[in-house]
Amino acid sequence: MVKNTTSLGLTLALISVLTILSSTKSVDAQTNCPDVIKKFLSCESYMFGITPTPNKECCANAQALDQTESASKDVLRANCRCLKRIVQSFRPPVDxxxxxxxTSICHLKVNLPVNPSLNCDTL
Incomplete structure (x- = not known):
């Protein structure tokens, strides 16, 4: 029951973030923050400590983002800003x-922004 309530709460929080971010303009035309959020929905059980490892879909989605970030610094910076907003908006907070x-479990080339004070423009 607790797991279902937590999962429902996490899903509602993600939907709220998607709604807010979909109404704002993307910093980079190639980056769509709601799409980035959708890709990380598959990682929620891992990021909140419900499962011990990310599932295959989480890693596949993270690797897809990793490939686009490797192609362009602008995309990397825009995705960084998006991911920072996602991580900072969760209640309860993600681990x-x-x-x-x-990054390491899914064999990504680019580190995910986890430091709230990280300046994405310096990447």
Whole structure:
């Protein structure tokens, strides 16, 4: 029951973030923050510590983002800003070490932004 309530709460929080972000203009025309959020929906159980490892869909989505970020610094910076907003908006907060773990577990080339004070424009 607790797991279902937590999952419902997380889903509602993600829908709220999607709604807010879909009404704002993207910093970079190639980056659509709601699409980035949708890709990370599959990682929610791992980021909140419900499962010990990210599932295959989470890694596949993270790798797809990783490929676009590797292609362009502008996309990397825009995705960084988007992911920072996502991570900072969750209540309860996500486990930042889990977010960082996605980089190594899913074999990403680009580190996910987990430090709230990270300046994405310096990437």
């Amino acid at each position: 930042l070490s889990k977010v960082a773990g996605i």
